[in-house]
Amino acid sequence: MLMKSLSLENVSKSYGAADVLKNISLEAEEGEFVVLLGRSGCGKSTLLHAIAGLHPINKGNISIYGRVVNDIPTRQRDIAMVFQSYALYPNMTVADNIGFPLKMRGLQKPDITGKVLDVARTLQLEALLDRLPRQLSGGQRQAIGRSLVRDPKIFLFDEPLSNLDASLRVEMRAEIKQLHQRIGKTIVYVTHDQIEAMTLATKIVILNKGEIQQIGTPAEVYHHPANLFVARFIGSPAISLLECTVEGRELAETLVCGKDEHQLNLPVRAADKLGHGKHVLLGLRPEHIRLGRHQGAAARASVGLVEPTGPEDVVFLDIGGQKAIARFPTNAVVQGQIIDIDLDVSRAVIFDAVSNQRLAANFI
CATH class of the missing domain: 2.40.50.140 (Nucleic acid-binding proteins)
Structure with missing residues (x-):
């Protein structure tokens, strides 16, 4: 039986009088690829940041593998986050960029080298380890490697492909899907792009104005929309x-x-x-x-x-x-x-x- 890697129970978040998240409840089993999907301003990034511990919540509980983490700082939640920006140090090689988090944790150089090589093989980056960020293509600059080297329990992706052109997004979608299949870790992924959601997710969470409209597989939200918002939002051409x-x-x-x-x-x-x-x-x-x-x-x-x-x-x-x-x-x-x-x-x-x-x- 699969474990619940992530559980949110009646999570709410407000800024003053503005309710950004309203009683959000959802669960992810170990190894699921959960996509938070919605228009700009729907609360999806705020929800991801709440899971990461970057935004404290006003109500509810967030649990990671059964441990309530509401008051646990980000660095102790055993998660890794990939943002929209590449966030690579321009004066460091790819190998040094990937291994930097381990260096900050005090690991010895031989241990860092071994872990960096393992990650490079997983991401098929062995030939690029000695290059600087400016020598990489947009897809190669994605900062997934720095997160992967930490071997976290959950990966959080905040619209990682939004800065790429259309053809490169297609290529990177395939890379991320294959990566998920290889590592088998839970991924929570934010996007406003329904094509990304439909092609990557095992479970889609559709948000509107801080509320969940439907949770289901890509086939369920497409063929059996719970309401008119979901029906109109999913599908191109539109229903x-x-x-x-x-x-x-x-x-x-x-x-x-x-x-x-x-x-x-x-x-x-x-x-x-x-x-x-x-x-x-x-x-x-x-x-x-x-x-x-x-x-x-x-x-x-x-x-x-x-x-x-x-x-x-x-x-x-x-x-x-x-x-x-x-x-x-x-x-x-x-x-x-x-x-x-x-x-x-x-x-x-x-x-x-x-x-x-x-x-x-x-x-x-």
């Missing part, structure tokens, strides 16, 4: 939301979406009856809208803007007077065309238009 009204009662409820000849009538079965006249939003990912007639809910749509992306086109549609986005094969449709589509409603999600919470409902 399409069709306004619908519930008609009927008892065992014969139907979602009526759109109007005129393009109106959709979708029979639905809800755990709790939706109620006649209730307003809901039907959420459809781009891949849930397919070209042609298959086995879904058939509909007609007019084609608006078509954006070529290379392997496919992102297509903006009008379905019953409402906007939607789909992915179609390249050059399959042109702007202004009226097309047949079907909707894979078996994978769609329904939200209450008032509370914005996901409803427990399935299509028949």
